[in-house]
Amino acid sequence: SGMWARAMAILKGMEQKSETSLEKLRQLADAMNVEMHAGLASEGGSKLKMLISYVDKLPTGDERGLFYALDLGGTNFRVMRVKLGGKEQRVVKQESAEVSIPPELMVGTSDQLFDYIAEALAKFVATEGEDLHPEPDRQRELGFTFSFPVKQTSIASGTLIRWTKGFSIEDTVGQDVVAELTKAMRRKNLNMRVSALVNDTVGTLAGGRYDDQNVIAAVILGTGTNAAYVERAHTIPKWHGPLPKSGEMVINMEWGNFRSSYLPISEYDTALDAESLNPGEQIYEKMISGMYLGEIVRRVLCRMAEEASFFGDTVPEKLKIPFILRTPEMSAMHQDTSPDLKVVAAKLKAIFGISNTSLRMRKAIVELCDIVSTRGARLAAAGIFGIVKKLGRDSGEVEKQKSVIALDGGLYEHYTKFRECMVGSLKELLGSELAESIVVEHFNDGSGIGAALLAASNCLFQ
Numbered sequence: 001s002g003m004w005a006r007a008m009a010i011l012k013g014m015e016q017k018s019e020t021s022l023e024k025l026r027q028l029a030d031a032m033n034v035e036m037h038a039g040l041a042s043e044g045g046s047k048l049k050m051l052i053s054y055v056d057k058l059p060t061g062d063e064r065g066l067f068y069a070l071d072l073g074g075t076n077f078r079v080m081r082v083k084l085g086g087k088e089q090r091v092v093k094q095e096s097a098e099v100s101i102p103p104e105l106m107v108g109t110s111d112q113l114f115d116y117i118a119e120a121l122a123k124f125v126a127t128e129g130e131d132l133h134p135e136p137d138r139q140r141e142l143g144f145t146f147s148f149p150v151k152q153t154s155i156a157s158g159t160l161i162r163w164t165k166g167f168s169i170e171d172t173v174g175q176d177v178v179a180e181l182t183k184a185m186r187r188k189n190l191n192m193r194v195s196a197l198v199n200d201t202v203g204t205l206a207g208g209r210y211d212d213q214n215v216i217a218a219v220i221l222g223t224g225t226n227a228a229y230v231e232r233a234h235t236i237p238k239w240h241g242p243l244p245k246s247g248e249m250v251i252n253m254e255w256g257n258f259r260s261s262y263l264p265i266s267e268y269d270t271a272l273d274a275e276s277l278n279p280g281e282q283i284y285e286k287m288i289s290g291m292y293l294g295e296i297v298r299r300v301l302c303r304m305a306e307e308a309s310f311f312g313d314t315v316p317e318k319l320k321i322p323f324i325l326r327t328p329e330m331s332a333m334h335q336d337t338s339p340d341l342k343v344v345a346a347k348l349k350a351i352f353g354i355s356n357t358s359l360r361m362r363k364a365i366v367e368l369c370d371i372v373s374t375r376g377a378r379l380a381a382a383g384i385f386g387i388v389k390k391l392g393r394d395s396g397e398v399e400k401q402k403s404v405i406a407l408d409g410g411l412y413e414h415y416t417k418f419r420e421c422m423v424g425s426l427k428e429l430l431g432s433e434l435a436e437s438i439v440v441e442h443f444n445d446g447s448g449i450g451a452a453l454l455a456a457s458n459c460l461f462q
């Protein structure tokens, strides 16, 4: 019918707008490269902040002792303790707990949020057993993974530039987040010292390097997306401090804020951005990461319902609710292997209250998920290729040198089609020869261990 054709035209329109040819991905990688240079040249030189992490030595394996780590970066936060036994024993033991953050605390006050965190941490410390206990009279040391844009002022201090990923707590912006946490820990009578403040990408890089000395960069694909990599310190014009002994400095790119005229931005992305908590910011992240993929799909479906009566004469009420379609649900529909797409049918019923869909409608929805997921995965691959180019790892002399990109995050870990598309697209960009020496590896929860390791190498007694 005419309506079906109109719905398909909307779908095809999105497909065309989402086009990511190899040529476009190469242009994006080059644009990323240009912005990386600009961000390293001067403060505020680019949308890419290219933040200096103050991490100038990565784990060696010699780290020893009991350390805590705290990871705040999305909807959950994790606390862990790990006993490090040096080169021979490595990670002797680790324990962790996960706590979810009540949504109202994500938009409340700074004290409320940090009190909640300090209290959860205190509870976790109280469960220390005999075998995982600091030595008498020794203060507990913490690596704090805080995955929001922070302007570091040292390895253990930094001010929050802005919130992302649905957090919006005005009075934290511009504050030292380590001081905020430290004050809260004092209020809760918790005697602990923050010895390293790191981004989750930096933590993952450190954790990855601990396992594999060929790790040169880390990328997170989770609720948000970001990357960090090891830069040669003398190539950072905005670094005015002494050159580190290692000659290296880890850079937290904050690549989620990347923006380029080559990005295939559709009207759905424009509307999503305009109605978001941070309009105009994190444009790359809003096309790639887990917080947004399902929402983009919902917006296209909504248009199909409104303008082409895709779900019948009326637009299902729930379809109009922003963020009601979460990315795990989208990925379940996308990866439905049943011949009659019964997972898609079940999800449509459960999420939107939509029943009685035909098989061809469900197929169209799977196709839409594929369009949105493929675009995100290919854009992420272009970003990784940009880092590889910045480090010159794509050129002749270093061809045989193995390079590992440490990947982590729920989107990468659980969304198989997204992951496979990302890995495949990166191989396309690298070409078959380079793809043998430049590889991505999944480091599950590398950032927790990484933060503990960085706490170890920056603590007072080591």
Ligand code: ADP
Residues within 6 Å of the ligand: 073, 074, 075, 076, 221, 222, 223, 224, 289, 290, 291, 327, 328, 329, 331, 332, 408, 409, 410, 411, 414, 415
């Ligand atoms: P965070 O990024 O919040 O630190 P994670 O790395 O665990 O946490 O990523 C969680 C995100 O991963 C979720 O917000 C979701 O978008 C995405 N995700 C989790 N499971 C799946 C899944 N099965 N399919 C697709 N995306 C998923």
Ligand code: MG
Residues within 6 Å of the ligand: 073, 074, 147, 200, 222, 409
């Ligand atoms: Mg995380």
